[in-house]
Amino acid sequence: MENPKSVLIHKIIFLSAALLSLLPFISPALALLMGLAFAQLMDNPYAVSSEKATHLLLKLSVIGLGFGMNFFSAIKAGKEGILFTIASIFAVLSIGYLIGKLLKIDFKTSSLISAGTAICGGSAIAALSPVLKANEKQISVALGTVFMLNSVALFLFPAIGHWLHLSQSQFGLWCAISIHDTSSVVGAASKYGEQALQIATTVKLARVLWIVPVSFAAACFFKTDKTKIQIPYFIALFILAILANTYLPFIAKVSPYVVSVAKSGLTLTLFLIGSGLSFKTLKSVGISPLVQGLVLWVFISIVSLWTIITWAT
Template identity: 40%
Template structure:
């Protein structure tokens, strides 16, 4: 039994190490979160998650740490000075997507917290938004894992779909860059898709995506107020540190340092999602059914349509 326990721990820690370094590997970094989640799931399927390790505790620790470090990648001054004209576009897209998601949840009998995570992940910035919101609404590993899996799958599809759109739909660089930034979940796929159109589209998409990502702050604050309003407990401190990190990066420029810190944050997020995966049993995913996928697809289609309409206004 000791040999078996040792093998479980060795495999678990090896998988954790791989998950942590994935964001540092060129060509793989864009898919790090999804790969880490799948890797963790394989550990769970093999029943190699050590019972002696408090996975949930460390998952929360790494998630919160990742969120704080992501704050260093949000330069508020840059967004305001360069992307001021895009603020209303990202705000309108956010309102439409979240509203559609809330209405859709009434007609699709989906778990409330899973639906909320998919909604904010679609409306704002994929995995980063899920990571920021999940501690605030007290989402468990199953809800985080399912929502992240749905977002990751659709985000992967988006990269190829918008690459096709770039050649089939006659849009200007500004229009296509705006459309990609408002309709694709994660920054990596936004950048990849826009780059297939033109350098000008890439610049527009990058700035507008950064503007869109800033909406994490008010959304998290609103949810923290709503979810905690009738509960005992302190305000989640990671939100304060997240905002502080964003302010520091805005008023004390040091691009090289902040790029490094953000990359470390991505590595911590990848590790956190690996830990989420290790707690997911195949029966958990099977029991979730097709509803989260259906919810995510319908919501994303709505985001694509609204994003296109906003882009061509």
């Protein structure tokens, strides 16, 4: 049994680090790094609460970011990304299935990793898990694989973008297609610039909607009750936020403050995600699922980058 004094110290350190991540000079990448460092040194004393808070904070932060966007710009960004979205989702799901068979990975685990890479990381895994009737081990392995690669992307993508001199539009599109989780997409894009952030957020959320048809297809295949499908309702609120910012002048006046709070919420979200990725968690993933996730991620990153540089402006 843990020493009560030790538990208290862990709680104080965790809460202090969480509050520190809300300060303006702490970037999303640094917040994630802080969380990862904490996870290696000690257990998260609020593990269950952190997981619940992560899902809620991410949704609220994304809705808040909508108040910083213009409806017509968002529509344009969505149109630019739709063909990339459809092609990449089908390609990743198909290749993921073949890699899973080749590496002899459990079908449900392989499917969750493929969906997490193709659509939107942890959100897709959470939505598909009840439909696939996945157990806790299968869900944990898929989440661990996706979050590990997701964390690398947050640091790697902005560096590659600057090295290749990608435009704001190109980088935003690349992030939305190639980075798993919405949180890291927004984190990487916000580091690159405001236009990149707007494009990345809009295209990524259009991508998130694909959870619905993919979940229905999986429900038919596994003969699962379709009421278990989780529809991402927060996207509707994100669209309403964009409309309010575009058409309501009094909303537009306070929008910068709302966006600022939303970005802080996103940074805290990344700290909480990092705090759950201990070495023990990462070790439990195993080599085969990690290879599948890595191959899929490298494939979609390289192909989408080449396509964007060749065709997108």
